[in-house]
Amino acid sequence: MSEPWINQICDQVKQAAFEQRTVQIAGNHTKVPLENGFEEVSLTQNVSATGIVDYEPSELVVTVKAGTLLADLKAELAQHKQMLGFEPPEYGGSTIGGTYACALTGPSRPFRGVLRDFVLGAKIIDGRGQPLAFGGKMIKNVAGYDVSRMLAGSKGSMAVITELSLKVLPLVEEVTYCKAIPESDAIVLMNKMAGTTLPLSGCAYYEGLFYYRVFGEHPKQTDVTACTNDIWLTLNPFKPKLQAHQKLWRVDTEGPAPSIPNTLAVGMCGQRRWVVSEDAPAEYSTLWQSYFSPRHNDTSPIANIKAGLKNVFDPSNVFKTL
């Protein structure tokens, strides 16, 4: 039988479906302020929705309730010399459920992978108010469609995430080096370095400097300066000071693609560019101020698939459509 807090949310969702109302799922509101007019399905207002369910460091797996604060989860893992491999950005009070729903990954992405790569299983409540479980706690599991990885990035539009099982990694010591070179040279260099066995866990270009982060045993680095790891907190999450009229875009691109005019920062072997521009600077551009509005327009077959899946998980449109 499900725990009372799960039953409560199930009932709330069923009631909303019955009354044909839309609800907004919320972690800890570290995103855009809640829009008025929506009833909230809150994960953090209920203490039962937070906490670690199961954690066996030697299995490299943690199972955690979705309302758990990222900071609490990271602290618990660190006590066992482990970490979240996807280096999620911390907005001050983000929950693991909200982080998963947004599917955002930090600078280690080209080296360790994206958020969903670390997802092993998820428990959810769908738009019918049914508790469902997909995946599991196994590092290898190919039974059934991979719903738990698929829902990463669903941003509260398909189901309430109540519990996640994640693969964790050993905590590593990291050091950062930097040097001054032109941006276009830095983009090529990041990619060249990523093709070697240097144990990289981050690389970026910011304010005229090329930064890279290395972990574990590695050869002595020459022609560079050792600097603090703080730069990665400046870039993740990236919150530059902008003029009121300026628009900030996040561009996901091929790593070695050429420079884009008005770039403020380059990360992840060139795969991530932060650009100030009036219009979308490239194909995979996200207007960062309105992260929760739809991004690049999906072409029709993909839009149809997404609409179809929304209907499978949430036939009564209880959850806010993106």
Add this chain to the structure above:
Amino acid sequence: MNVIQELKKSLPSGSVISDKEQCTPYECDGLSAYRQTPLAVVLPHNIDQIITILAICKRFNTPVITRGSGTGLAGGALPLANGIVLGLSKMNKIISIDPLARTAVLQPGVRNISVTQAVEAYGLYYAPDPSSQVACSIGGNVAENSGGVHCLKYGLTVHNVLSITMVNMAGDIIKLDEKDDGVDLLALLNGSEGLLGIIVEVKVKLLPKPDTAQLVMAGFSSVSACADAVTSVLEQGIIPAGLEMMDKFSIMAAEEYAKVGYPLDAEALLLCEVDGSFDQVKVDTQRISTILEQAGATSLRVSQNEAERVALWQGRKNAFPAVGRFSPDYYCMDGTIPRKRLAFVLQEIEKLSIKYQLQVANVFHAGDGNLHPLILYDANVPGQLHQTEKFGAEILKLCLDVGGTITGEHGVGVEKLDSMCHQFATPELEIFHGIKNVFDSTGLMNPGKAIPTLHRCAEVGQMHVHNNQLPFPELERF
């Protein structure tokens, strides 16, 4: 006109095989216990031809069973009598390689090993390495989300694919990219077993070839000591590139076959490989040796050079055929369990082996808890195949009972449909059917595979009761 005539008319000559005898090589995949001759085998050269084939099949309501290299071990590519096999072996070109971006774009029929061979000159390789890598196709790897010896450290196929181009039954060409926003359709396609779309192009991530690799081999006087040693290595913060375990029977069989110097007095053998930069490998090898000694290894050997490392792997890599020499047939199971339950599960398998009077060998990926018990049997002895299958199903049940899963890397196919009824409850299965319907409302893509019907689960008596709400409450129950 019938579907075969229409296909022949619309495609270049030689693309359609309808002669019964010539269809025979396609009547099964790696799970040869199940066979079925298809209506025809169609071998397209390009995406346009695939679209033509699908349009014709749709018109004639003919099921389409996509096939890569047919090495699948769960009957995923098993034909249907009224369906065609869509073989992708002719679409086997490497479309492009970008060494600086460390990516390659591949047609679906490219063999797994060919990718690494093609990019070796740039100091790169493709990490997922199923044991079948010399034969299996990239399309098949994506459809099965295949793993290999290295997946504890380097992940499964899903972790190494950057984009997929697929064709749906309506003939739309759909590109799914890791950069896409919203729900992760790219992840969903990995492991979809040919039910959601035909994968026609795959862009993969390439990794730098490690400077070096070193293998530590340790013998243990009990399976549980060996399993505990695995736990210790991972607890100490080391993620080996490979962490494989063999039981006594497998050690003996492999040594007799490959003569590599495995310790015959050991009850269990651990092969632990680390790779990376020279500095890191040196440090890790030293730490692992110490950990294994402390865990009570009765013998310890560290490979001193590349030739020795490769030689020591030969026993493990040939373990299946080596064990196979002791019996006319064997059945390879695939389930995953939490590592901490290894010793218990192996003991239980031993008990089942006595119950069924069938010998079992255990060679497996200890690092990720993925077991491959090999059940030895003789198909010529009446009833033995059936007993073997029952034994296999009990092993999978055991995996579930300890919190594991019925398949770690081989997929469900037709083989594990009934076990899916153990693992998933009705509402989850309904969601799976819903997903299938979104991608393929005709139901013509690989029907009857991977996801059991609710009816089937009810028949095998495995229907779960969820939240005390009986599905089909109107039906009488016994």
